[in-house]
Amino acid sequence: MQMLHDADLRGFASDNYSGVHPEVLDAIAAANGGHQSAYGADAFTARLQEVVREHFGEAAEAFPVFNGTGANVLALQALLPRWGAVVSAKTAHINVDEGGAPERVGGIKLLTVPTPDGKLTPELIDLEAWGWGDEHRAQPLAVSITQSTELGTLYTAEEIRAIADHVHERGMLLHMDGARLANAAVALDAPLRAFTTDAGVDILSLGGTKNGAMGAEAVVVLSSRASEQRVGEALVYLRKLNMQLASKMRFISAQLVALYDGDxxxxxxxxxxxxxxxxxxxxxxxxxxxxxxxxxxxxxxxxxxxxxxxxxxxxxxxxxxxxxxxxxxxxxxxxxxxxxxxxxxxxxxxxxxx
Incomplete structure (x- = not known):
């Protein structure tokens, strides 16, 4: 087959420019033998559920999807009623780099806040977290933070816990865009659950593509608060509705297993x-x-x-x-x-x- 690119070329534009890690490619090839049930009823997706619980706790439930924008839109849709809104940093990926998908596809109002370093704080959240019961205002019912942020900065576990407590006291839920979650965990020298489940995050967009996968992300429901609102049940239907349900899901799940079942x-x-x-x-x-x-x-x-x-x-x-x-x-x-x-x-x- 004719090589269409310079295999030795390197750039610094994006961590999406890199190829697929050889261990992930091997996992895809290994998943390719024989027949497996479609739409997630396969051995690899079942193993992914076990791996996710090992990292994030026994209540965690994963929904593999194709890409990060799909994960974010699905997660926020599952958290919010039709009249709900989400507070985020103005620099957040959901606001700047997703082509309006949360608003146009998800039907979600974004309430954005300027930040000095890409990070929200309880005080910054309160700039937009108000107006509950006002029928003229989209209701702020969720907050979305990014770890690591679009500016390369990190939230500590303590900062996330402060945000989560603040959000939950107001009857809101907390979403984390974890496209670069692995980079944050390494920098913080902390297990993945330390600044997600244990810090009060309710739902997570778990990244894989930027860290060596071909194209694999997942929405992970983390908290009992989210479960009580039947977020997982909503995701079953929303994933199909939003064209993020893979028929041959084993190949997405196999990539995430290759990344997260081990080091x-x-x-x-x-x-x-x-x-x-x-x-x-x-x-x-x-x-x-x-x-x-x-x-x-x-x-x-x-x-x-x-x-x-x-x-x-x-x-x-x-x-x-x-x-x-x-x-x-x-x-x-x-x-x-x-x-x-x-x-x-x-x-x-x-x-x-x-």
Missing amino acids: LWRRNAEHANAMAARLRAAVEDVPGVSFAYPTQSNGVFARLPAGVADRVRESFFFYDWDASALEVRWMCTWDTTEDDVDALARAVREAAGA
Whole structure:
């Protein structure tokens, strides 16, 4: 078969640009033999339920889906009545990068809050968490946080617990977008449940694609509060309604089992985080280079001297994050190498005349 791309090419635009981890590919191939029941009634999806309970507790229930946007829309739909709204950071993926899917497909009003670092706090949530009983206002009945955030920052378990307690006291439920959950767990040196189930999160979008999967995510119901509202039952029907029910679900579940039944999720995230730390350290002394946010996971947000980004982009592809501030985003992933990082750092130095 003709190779249509340069297999050695590396970039820093997104952790979605990387290929599939060989262990995940092997798991897909292993799932390919014989026949298995469709729509989730298969051995691999059953094993995924066991793995999810091992990580998140005995009450956890997983619903595999195709992609992160689908996971977020489904999770929020399952939490909310038709008149419900969700409070999120203005920078949240559900607000900025999902093409309006939560609102257009999910029918969910987003109540967004500006934040200095991508993180909500109880005080920031209260800017939009009001108006219950007012028939003229969409009712704020859920909060969505992202771990790690779109700005590469992290919530501690204590910060999430404070948010969860605040939200629950107001009769709201808490959703976590965990597209980069593994990167957060590694950075916090904590088990996955420490800042999810044990911190009071009610429902989770569990990521796989950014951490070495071909295309695999899951909605995971975590709390008794969500169960009491029959969120799991709602997901059974909403997943089909939203075209996220895979007929050959074993191939999605097999990927998530490969990642989370063992330490592959951790190994991949540790490497990606380490490459981001190496990149920041390699350019932080370049004159004119500064950083908009701490580098706490696998993303580096750098402000470069005028013209530097365009010159570096002649060799490495990456995105402007805030062009008006000359701010770029560099994302590292499971297959980013030290040589990749060092070559990008050299290009930045040369372009900056350092």
